[in-house]
Structures are given as structure tokens and as C-alpha cells.
Amino acid sequence: MTSKLDSYRIFNEVSKHKSFSKAAKTLYMTQPAVSQTIMNLEQELGTRLFTRTSKGVVLTTDGQLLYEYVSSAVNLIEMGEKKLSESKNLMFGEMKIGVGDTISKYYLLPYLGEFHKDFPNVKLNIINRTTPELCRMLKSGELDIAVCNLPVKDPALEVQECIDIHDIFVCGEKYKYLTIEPRSIEEIMQLPVIFLESKSNSRQYVEKYLISKGIKIQPEIELGSHDLLLEFAKFNFGISCVIEEFSQEYINSGAVCKIRLIEGIPKRAIGFCFLKSVPLSAAARKFVSITLGK
Amino acid sequence: MTSKLDSYRIFNEVSKHKSFSKAAKTLYMTQPAVSQTIMNLEQELGTRLFTRTSKGVVLTTDGQLLYEYVSSAVNLIEMGEKKLSESKNLMFGEMKIGVGDTISKYYLLPYLGEFHKDFPNVKLNIINRTTPELCRMLKSGELDIAVCNLPVKDPALEVQECIDIHDIFVCGEKYKYLTIEPRSIEEIMQLPVIFLESKSNSRQYVEKYLISKGIKIQPEIELGSHDLLLEFAKFNFGISCVIEEFSQEYINSGAVCKIRLIEGIPKRAIGFCFLKSVPLSAAARKFVSITLGK
DNA sequence: TGGATGTCATAACCCCACCTTATATCATAT
DNA sequence: ATATGATATAAGGTGGGGTTATGACATCCA
Incomplete structure (x- = not known):
């Protein structure tokens, strides 16, 4: 990849509007900035991308070729950002939750059900492992959150007791x-x-x-x-x-x-474990609050 | 679109290598720069994208979600650049050529044939219009080159006589x-x-x-x-x-x-016409040289 | 156990790429 | 003619994104 990706965002906007000045407006920058950026891009790619006319610009053949790719790429990025923000609102996404014991499942199941009823578009990924294994997976980023048999003494992990068991x-x-x-x-x-x-x-x-x-x-x-x-x-x-x-x-x-x-x-307890250093994902945070809230 | 597109290129590389420092190497920058860029991106998107471990980084659930989109987008851009450079080598592309007269076709045909034989992957787009119409299309960027009946007096156009006709x-x-x-x-x-x-x-x-x-x-x-x-x-x-x-x-x-x-x-002449301000595309340049070279 | 090596984070600094303002130029429309 | 609106060009300031240097940890291995 030879050029600054940023210039492609500008290229994309100019292509859409067929105008440097209109693109500049929607990009909240000035027309000369757009003009320069496109000139730089053209120089880096070694080809003319737009034909300048008195009433705007038109994609050259090369420009059209490039635009087909760039517009899709920019759309993809925008789509990704949208999905990400949707996932923050729990309208979408995934939660990887580790469970310490088959037993824990009996306890967790109703809460999982409730969560799934409230946020049906958040995919649940439930992984069954032993507690030390779950701690390892948490620390390696393979899990969003785990429900473990306590005590867990790992200094990197935050523990939230949720129920005593006897x-x-x-x-x-x-x-x-x-x-x-x-x-x-x-x-x-x-x-x-x-x-x-x-x-x-x-x-x-x-x-x-x-x-x-x-x-x-x-x-x-x-x-x-x-x-x-x-x-x-x-x-x-x-x-x-x-x-x-x-x-x-x-x-x-x-x-x-x-x-x-x-x-x-x-007595011992089971509780939620998660990385101290990483803020809980929106889904995990919600799930914890549902589970502890009752 | 909230963030700098450039950071996505870095995000993509980090995701691929699961490491800030390795990504830094392939991006020809230093590890702290990568580190900062990712931190900024995470802040702008309001979510943690990587879990840092002692032996690299791992995508979080959100990060994975984003990566699916970003990797495709970056690949698309790279693909576009590749196609563009291929088109410069005439291994690929398109040439929009305007022809002034049905008659000109009889003259041009053998050269078009030869060009197509030499560069079969360059798509030929032949448009038949009157000379003034062709000039307008050239100036509005709809054509790469035109073969017109001369004289053409437009100051914006370069003319290359190629044959006298009687x-x-x-x-x-x-x-x-x-x-x-x-x-x-x-x-x-x-x-x-x-x-x-x-x-x-x-x-x-x-x-x-x-x-x-x-x-x-x-x-x-x-x-x-x-x-x-x-x-x-x-x-x-x-x-x-x-x-x-x-x-x-x-x-x-x-x-x-x-x-x-x-x-x-x-006698009058026919000749190639093209915009003074825009360098000829590789394909058009080659075609002119084929036609005049004999 | 104690380097050696690898990871990422942090801090301070620095510079140039990029954006802005101002102006020119040209084409078109009124 | 004048006005409008397009892009190009020039000059200048600044902040973001890079650098170097260092720190804090984890892991590995002898």
C-alpha cells in the first residue's frame, strides 16, 4: 500500500460529489486542502484520477477503476463502525462467557435466558473449562468474562462474587x-x-x-x-x-x-472474573448487572 | 466516519500480526507509534480492540467484529492500487476512444485490432460522435482520446495529426x-x-x-x-x-x-485529440504510438 | 534464580505534512 | 459587464503523529 489511507476517504467523497469544493464542505475542510490531497494522491499513484472542468470534476478511466474499489472499502469501514456502535447498544454483537463448572450452568441458565430474551441479537458463546484454564483464557483475551469457582487469586483479574455455595x-x-x-x-x-x-x-x-x-x-x-x-x-x-x-x-x-x-x-463462592486492565464489554457489563441485580 | 482512516491500516496490520512491535516493523514505524495509534483509535471508537498480553496482543470480541470489516476494506484498497498499476502496464484496464466518423473506423480498425492483440486485457470502448461532440466529451472527461476530423481549434485540446485524407x-x-x-x-x-x-x-x-x-x-x-x-x-x-x-x-x-x-x-486530415491538461493514459499513449508508428 | 529477551506503555520532544487564509484564473450564467 | 462558482497556487502556522529513551512486566532458559 503506497498511499495514506486518509486520502482515499477524500477521494471517495470527491468522486461522490464530482466536486472538490462540495467534498470539502462535507469533509469539513477547505477546498484547497482537497485539491492538494487529490494532487498528491494522483502523484503517488502516478495517474490522473479526475478531469477538471469548469463545473466540477469527472473521474478519469483510471479514477473510475479505483473508485469501484475505494467506495466499497470506505463503505465497509463505515459499516464496521456502525456495527461496533450497535454492539455498544447491545443491538448486536457477541459475548464469550466462560463457565467454571457444569454445575454453574444450572445456576447461570436462567440469567442467560433472560439476557438472551432482552438482547436477542447478542450471540452467546459459552465455553466450559476448569477455573485455571478460564483464568488463562481471560488473560489471553479469549473470553469477555468468566464465571469461576472462587477463590481466584490472580492479580490481573478482578473478581465479583455472586453467590455463596455450600x-x-x-x-x-x-x-x-x-x-x-x-x-x-x-x-x-x-x-x-x-x-x-x-x-x-x-x-x-x-x-x-x-x-x-x-x-x-x-x-x-x-x-x-x-x-x-x-x-x-x-x-x-x-x-x-x-x-x-x-x-x-x-x-x-x-x-x-x-x-x-x-x-x-x-462455604465457597462462585463469581464473575474479568481482566482488571480491560473494561468490560457492554454485553458483559449488562449480563453481570442482570445476574447480580436480583 | 469518526476516525482517521490511516489508523485502520495500522489496526489491520496489528490484527494480522497479533503484535504491536511486529506490525510496527512491517509498517516501517516504531512500536510506540503503533501503540499510540491503537490507543487513539480505541478511544475514538469507545471500546477496547485488543487485549494486551505479555507475548503480543489479541483481538477482543469488538476488535474481531471490526477486523472483519477492516481487513476486507484494506484488501480492497490494495486490490484497487494493484489494478491501477496493472492498468499502467496495460495488463488491464479500459480505454474510451471516440471516433469522429464511421469512415474513420475503416482507417482505425487495423490499429485497434493490433492494439487488442497486444493488450487483450485492455477493454476498448469505442464511441461514435460528431467532432464537436467528441471535443465536448474530451473536455468533460468522458473520453480518454478521440480521433477527429481536423481542423480542431479548441485551445484546451492537443491535436496530433495522423493522416491526410482527400x-x-x-x-x-x-x-x-x-x-x-x-x-x-x-x-x-x-x-x-x-x-x-x-x-x-x-x-x-x-x-x-x-x-x-x-x-x-x-x-x-x-x-x-x-x-x-x-x-x-x-x-x-x-x-x-x-x-x-x-x-x-x-x-x-x-x-x-x-x-x-x-x-x-x-485535403483535410484526421488526428488524435486529447486534453492538454491531462496526461494521456498509458493505454491511449500506446495506441497513439502504434497508430503513428507505422 | 537471575539474567536475557521479548512484550507493551509512557514521557518528552520535534518536525513536517496538512490545513488554513488569501489570491489567481478561468468558465459560465445573468 | 458583472457576478458567481469552479479549481489552482502560494505562503505560513500548527498540531498530530512520529521519533528516541525509558520503564514495567512476563516468559524463557541455563
Whole structure:
């Protein structure tokens, strides 16, 4: 590319108006400036672009050739700027949101639904990864925002807690006797226990806590989703370690029962994470406000 | 359009290389300049376009949106410049050539053929108009070059004579006796004469000359093309006023005979005309040199 | 662990490209 | 003739966009 792109904007305007002075007006500059710019452009390209007449200018053959390309290019840029501003008004665009856990999806889903209802033209791109992976993706710009299991200690990331979650044990009818009075975790561990698969974040959190207490777990069963934990507990396969907040339906209906602990597993939280250095995109900002606003 | 187009060229390069410093190299500028330009652009557009990382930059969601448009636009401009330079090498392009007379076509045709053979990718656009109309079109930039009946006295136009032409009278077998010795025009005018239709340039030229000599013509027949003039003379419909240079075939084969005049009609010329102020396009220059070069 | 190397950001400065004003010139219309 | 409106030209000032120099980090590798 040989010339200043700016001169093409001027070239485009002159071509549209077939006049230096008219183009100058719409460009908020003076006619001599336009005149010079075009002369420079002609010199750089080594060809005459306009034929000057007493009532304006006319594109030469070369000028016409160039104009076909330039007008499209300028239109494209204008289109891009328009789309960008539309995206700022959430009339358009995309949001890449990372989600820490399959579990988080159960929590997030209604908010995502609401967001999508309000801004149907913003495409949602939901990516499921582990928390450290999400942090990496945030920092590398692959995500607009992430919903992670806290704590996240990365200094480059801003964290906005949005909900506390509690790891609890639940059981079905068969083990209901456990719920009469608080139990110790050691006691529970003697029984058949059901955990998420070991690579999951929640499993690791609980496991780490228990190890710090000197307790090693030997799950009877390992499952891949939070839903299954509840189902298996309900049908008395054992004691499931679940997140209280995501199990309300099962607990309220009596399908499973929460086992009170003498010393509960410390609560943790999930929250929004995003880069400190980058302002949130309009879409992400709106989504956060929708989620936290209720 | 809110921003300087130039910054989009830089934006494009940065996006391609995912790096300020690499883009700076290919743009032959320094990294801080790129850095500033992008920052200005981000500020003007009111959105972050890149996420900075320790090993370069990554487009944000907004940046990606914009890049789709900008990259196409920049490519279009580059394409346009390429086409333009190709057109300078006559590998591509278009030439709008005005031709003064249907007759001129017979003279020009072989040269046009040769030009087209040498530069098949240059589209030829041939426009037939009267000489004054061609001059107007030249001055208004609608033509690259014109082949006109001379003289053309317009001060804005450059004229390049290319061939003299002579208006002569020819006849067929029946009137062959006229060719034995030179005749006066008055004598010829007593016989049935055949001219081009009165709106044609050639007809007007001859008619004006004859009127200046006090001779008024009353054509027996008026025809629309030079070819027909020859055919009608050949079959003895009368004496045709034709251009000697375009009638060589008929004369050489004896199909028609030239009538020598005591005082011939002054020669006139045809020539290339083009705007003094505008350098000839590469194609037109080449075509002129092909035509005159032989 | 501690350079070495790479990234981008920041600050200060500087210069020329570009724009402005003023004027000329020409063509056309009134 | 005069007025109007087009582009061209000349001269001059200024600010934007570049430069250099430096800083702050991250990553890599020995």
C-alpha cells in the first residue's frame, strides 16, 4: 500500500460529489486542502484520477477503476463502525462467557435466558473449562468474562462474587436416620459415598479440605454430573456430596435429605472474573448487572 | 466516519500480526507509534480492540467484529492500487476512444485490432460522435482520446495529426469517360452525384467548400456509409464523393475510378485529440504510438 | 534464580505534512 | 459587464503523529 489511507476517504467523497469544493464542505475542510490531497494522491499513484472542468470534476478511466474499489472499502469501514456502535447498544454483537463448572450452568441458565430474551441479537458463546484454564483464557483475551469457582487469586483479574455455595452431603430414604442429629464427617466417610469425578473442581475443593482434616475419601461411586449425584442419592446408592444451592428442588420435595454436620465444609463462592486492565464489554457489563441485580 | 482512516491500516496490520512491535516493523514505524495509534483509535471508537498480553496482543470480541470489516476494506484498497498499476502496464484496464466518423473506423480498425492483440486485457470502448461532440466529451472527461476530423481549434485540446485524407469523386464503368482528362467540379455536378447524408461531417466539409466556390450540390442519392458510396458508384448509380485513402481497394481493383479534378477539394486530415491538461493514459499513449508508428 | 529477551506503555520532544487564509484564473450564467 | 462558482497556487502556522529513551512486566532458559 503506497498511499495514506486518509486520502482515499477524500477521494471517495470527491468522486461522490464530482466536486472538490462540495467534498470539502462535507469533509469539513477547505477546498484547497482537497485539491492538494487529490494532487498528491494522483502523484503517488502516478495517474490522473479526475478531469477538471469548469463545473466540477469527472473521474478519469483510471479514477473510475479505483473508485469501484475505494467506495466499497470506505463503505465497509463505515459499516464496521456502525456495527461496533450497535454492539455498544447491545443491538448486536457477541459475548464469550466462560463457565467454571457444569454445575454453574444450572445456576447461570436462567440469567442467560433472560439476557438472551432482552438482547436477542447478542450471540452467546459459552465455553466450559476448569477455573485455571478460564483464568488463562481471560488473560489471553479469549473470553469477555468468566464465571469461576472462587477463590481466584490472580492479580490481573478482578473478581465479583455472586453467590455463596455450600458443599453438603445428602441421602435418600435408606440413610434418613443420619439426618436426625448432626454427624461428623468421619462417620459419613465410613458409609458408601458418591462424589463427582476427581478432575472436577468441586471434588478437588472438597477433597483438599478433607485431606487437611486428615480424612482420605474413597468414593463408592464417581459421577459426571451434579444431577446424577442427586439421582443416585435418591435411589439409595449412597451419600452424595452436592452443592446445597443447586439441590433445593430435590431437598424441598423430600427426594433427598441434607445431613447436618458437626463441622460443615467451609462455604465457597462462585463469581464473575474479568481482566482488571480491560473494561468490560457492554454485553458483559449488562449480563453481570442482570445476574447480580436480583 | 469518526476516525482517521490511516489508523485502520495500522489496526489491520496489528490484527494480522497479533503484535504491536511486529506490525510496527512491517509498517516501517516504531512500536510506540503503533501503540499510540491503537490507543487513539480505541478511544475514538469507545471500546477496547485488543487485549494486551505479555507475548503480543489479541483481538477482543469488538476488535474481531471490526477486523472483519477492516481487513476486507484494506484488501480492497490494495486490490484497487494493484489494478491501477496493472492498468499502467496495460495488463488491464479500459480505454474510451471516440471516433469522429464511421469512415474513420475503416482507417482505425487495423490499429485497434493490433492494439487488442497486444493488450487483450485492455477493454476498448469505442464511441461514435460528431467532432464537436467528441471535443465536448474530451473536455468533460468522458473520453480518454478521440480521433477527429481536423481542423480542431479548441485551445484546451492537443491535436496530433495522423493522416491526410482527400475527398475525391469516383465513378463506375458507365462514367469512365470522365477519367480521361481532368474535369471541373461544376461539370461533375451536372451529373447524378451521390453523397453521404447531410449530417455527416465529411458531407458538411465538402458542401461548405463547394458553397465557398459558389457551387450548390443537389445529390441524386444520399447514403449512410462510406462503403455504400463505393458500391453505388460501382454499379453506376452516379458519381460518389468518397475519401481517397479509404477507397484504395475499390480503385486498385478497378471497381471504381477516380475522376481527376482541375482544382481538387483541399485535403483535410484526421488526428488524435486529447486534453492538454491531462496526461494521456498509458493505454491511449500506446495506441497513439502504434497508430503513428507505422 | 537471575539474567536475557521479548512484550507493551509512557514521557518528552520535534518536525513536517496538512490545513488554513488569501489570491489567481478561468468558465459560465445573468 | 458583472457576478458567481469552479479549481489552482502560494505562503505560513500548527498540531498530530512520529521519533528516541525509558520503564514495567512476563516468559524463557541455563
